Amino acid sequence: MRPLLFLALAAALTAYAFWVYLRVELPVPEARRLAIVRACALILVLLLLFDPRIPARGAGTSPVRWALLDASVSMGAVDESGASAWSGASDRAADLEADGWSVVRFGGERLEAGAARDAVPVVGTSRLLPALQAAAEGGAREVRVLSDMRFDDAVALRGAVESLPLEVTFESFGAVGSNVGVAGFRVPDVPRPDEGPTVEVEVHGGSPGDSVEVVIFEEDEEVARTRVAAPSPGLRASATVELPAPSGGGRVRYSARTVSGVTVAYANVGYEEGGLVLVSLRPDWEPRHLLPVLEEVTGLSASAYLRAGPDRYVRSGRAADRGTPVDSAIVRGAAADAALLVIHGLDEDADEWVSELAGRPGRRLILPVGVTVGGPQEGEWYASPDVPTSPIAGALAGVELQGLPPLTDVMAAQLPNAQPVLQLQLRGAGAPANAFHLVDDPDGRLVVALSSAYWRWAAREEGRDAYRSLWSGLAGWVLAGQRTAAAEPRPSSWVVERGAAVEWALPAADSSNYRLSIEGPNGVVVDTTLAGGGRAITPPMEPAVYAYTVRSAEGDTVTTGRFDVVRSTLDMLPPALEPDFSALGGGASLAPEAPGRPLRTSPLPYLLVIMLLCGEWVVRRRSGLR
Numbered sequence: 001m002r003p004l005l006f007l008a009l010a011a012a013l014t015a016y017a018f019w020v021y022l023r024v025e026l027p028v029p030e031a032r033r034l035a036i037v038r039a040c041a042l043i044l045v046l047l048l049l050f051d052p053r054i055p056a057r058g059a060g061t062s063p064v065r066w067a068l069l070d071a072s073v074s075m076g077a078v079d080e081s082g083a084s085a086w087s088g089a090s091d092r093a094a095d096l097e098a099d100g101w102s103v104v105r106f107g108g109e110r111l112e113a114g115a116a117r118d119a120v121p122v123v124g125t126s127r128l129l130p131a132l133q134a135a136a137e138g139g140a141r142e143v144r145v146l147s148d149m150r151f152d153d154a155v156a157l158r159g160a161v162e163s164l165p166l167e168v169t170f171e172s173f174g175a176v177g178s179n180v181g182v183a184g185f186r187v188p189d190v191p192r193p194d195e196g197p198t199v200e201v202e203v204h205g206g207s208p209g210d211s212v213e214v215v216i217f218e219e220d221e222e223v224a225r226t227r228v229a230a231p232s233p234g235l236r237a238s239a240t241v242e243l244p245a246p247s248g249g250g251r252v253r254y255s256a257r258t259v260s261g262v263t264v265a266y267a268n269v270g271y272e273e274g275g276l277v278l279v280s281l282r283p284d285w286e287p288r289h290l291l292p293v294l295e296e297v298t299g300l301s302a303s304a305y306l307r308a309g310p311d312r313y314v315r316s317g318r319a320a321d322r323g324t325p326v327d328s329a330i331v332r333g334a335a336a337d338a339a340l341l342v343i344h345g346l347d348e349d350a351d352e353w354v355s356e357l358a359g360r361p362g363r364r365l366i367l368p369v370g371v372t373v374g375g376p377q378e379g380e381w382y383a384s385p386d387v388p389t390s391p392i393a394g395a396l397a398g399v400e401l402q403g404l405p406p407l408t409d410v411m412a413a414q415l416p417n418a419q420p421v422l423q424l425q426l427r428g429a430g431a432p433a434n435a436f437h438l439v440d441d442p443d444g445r446l447v448v449a450l451s452s453a454y455w456r457w458a459a460r461e462e463g464r465d466a467y468r469s470l471w472s473g474l475a476g477w478v479l480a481g482q483r484t485a486a487a488e489p490r491p492s493s494w495v496v497e498r499g500a501a502v503e504w505a506l507p508a509a510d511s512s513n514y515r516l517s518i519e520g521p522n523g524v525v526v527d528t529t530l531a532g533g534g535r536a537i538t539p540p541m542e543p544a545v546y547a548y549t550v551r552s553a554e555g556d557t558v559t560t561g562r563f564d565v566v567r568s569t570l571d572m573l574p575p576a577l578e579p580d581f582s583a584l585g586g587g588a589s590l591a592p593e594a595p596g597r598p599l600r601t602s603p604l605p606y607l608l609v610i611m612l613l614c615g616e617w618v619v620r621r622r623s624g625l626r
Contacts (some may be wrong), residue, residue: 085174204232395473
């Protein structure tokens with residue numbers, strides 16, 4: 001039926017090509033030849049749509065029998081006898097290869113051909129459907145799947161195996177086993193060091209009706225134990241656990257362990273990563289009014305730290321967030337990981353680490369005290385009612401600026417490429433001075449306030465709308481910038497999946513080279529140079545805890561830290577009892593009449609179509625046709 005339909009459509013397309021050139025186009029001597037070329041191109045396109053199979057055997061073609069070897073992590077799981085599914089499956093694959101089968105490893109989206117005995121199961125997922133589709137595209141007629149049957153795409157496989165033009169046979173290796181493990185472990189940041197986090201644990205495996213014991217550690221010290229009801233095969237069960245207050249500050253490593261698996265998570269103590277952080281070096285009324293406005297308009301979790309003495313800061317904000325004083329290490333960690341950093345009261349006497357934070361990449365609002373960009377001018381400065389064109393002009397549209405309380409410490413500095421945002425006038429008259437300086441660079445946007453005492457607006461009812469509109473417009477402009485680069489070289493994630501490369505975030509505008517050293521349990525495993533200006537990647541590493549040190553080209557230490565490469569993956573999740581893939585026989589009845597691979601997988605018809613269309617165009621132009 002398909003051949004007859006193809007011939008009928010091909011005849012119709014041929015007749016159409018001749019009708020166009022002999023009846024519609026202007027008469028030219030080459031009309032019949034042009035019609036033949038057009039008909040050939042149309043028939044080739046029709047042939048691609050019908051997609052017949054072409055012989056697979058021949059020069060450069062693949063065998064028609066494929067053995068798909070599962071290379072996922074679960075294949076390497078060892079049972080009580082010391083055997084694994086991988087040992088049996090790889091031996092079986094080697095035997096099939098000796099019989100003329102083409103052995104292809106699958107796992108995730110990649111396919112790798114090679115000697116079965118030299119492969120190792122390192123892929124964190126087990127997706128069979130892409131491998132079956134590639135086998136069909138490659139001309140395979142008969143496929144054998146060698147696996148422990150823990151497929152991530154089990155639902156999609158049920159219908160796909162029967163529809164593909166393949167004869168599929170499943171061979172299962174290894175006992176299913178319970179594979180008790182932690183499927184998920186989430187530890188939130190701890191804003192208050194004197195309170196413990198509430199963590200969520202998900203487990204898989206075990207015998208239904210029984211329970212799984214999970215032990216939680218803070219660093220290397222046990223802090224909690226819990227038992228979770230074992231879920232049904234293929235499912236997960238969860239529980240929440242209240243942990244005690246952390247014994248340390250900064251970034252703390254937590255781990256959840258069962259009899260056969262460990263999962264790791266990191267939490268920041270004393271602050272929340274990716275939030276809004278306000279650091280006030282000279283506390284006054286400004287932080288009290290500014291913090292709630294910025295928190296509301298940005299939607300970020302907000303934290304404020306008010307300097308109370310040498311190396312002592314007090315948390316501010318909501319009453320529930322206030323706690324005991326913290327040292328500068330906590331403040332520095334919170335500021336370094338903030339999505340929006342606000343520094344209030346910056347002056348020439350500020351600590352070196354504060355000055356470094358003010359100049360770091362990222363989104364920043366800086367409220368200096370008259371020394372950063374020029375000496376302050378005394379007197380009372382009033383906001384001009386005339387709003388200049390600027391990125392925040394829309395936020396100030398319709399806002400009544402006349403009659404607001406005066407500002408102080410105005411810095412009339414000559415800044416390059418300064419764009420007027422809000423203009424101030426001494427005693428309401430005279431030459432205007434700019435109230436803010438906006439900087440847009442590849443590492444993030446920066447706002448520098450050139451005046452002080454904006455809290456006076458918020459203290460009066462008639463000035464609160466202007467105060468909110470001004471700072472919401474500035475915060476919106478800062479956060480609307482392009483993706484911000486890292487403030488310092490660091491891993492993109494503190495927990496890296498097994499077999500995955502480690503990505504490193506670097507300051508985008510910094511073209512300096514960094515020296516990266518990564519040390520594992522057995523010594524230094526990576527010692528390389530990272531080129532500044534965005535992101536870098538280091539090769540995958542074995543599961544372990546790694547400490548890293550980043551140094552500048554001069555040898556100075558830029559930053560240090562640690563990260564984990566975890567051993568467990570969701571590929572270890574026991575399969576559900578259904579579907580039973582061993583009962584599927586494949587789609588032998590749907591197989592084409594002749595073996596081979598689909599025509600669309602060959603580049604030849606596409607090249608012929610392009611050549612025919614190009615030749616037709618050239619001849620048309622030379623014949624006087626458009």
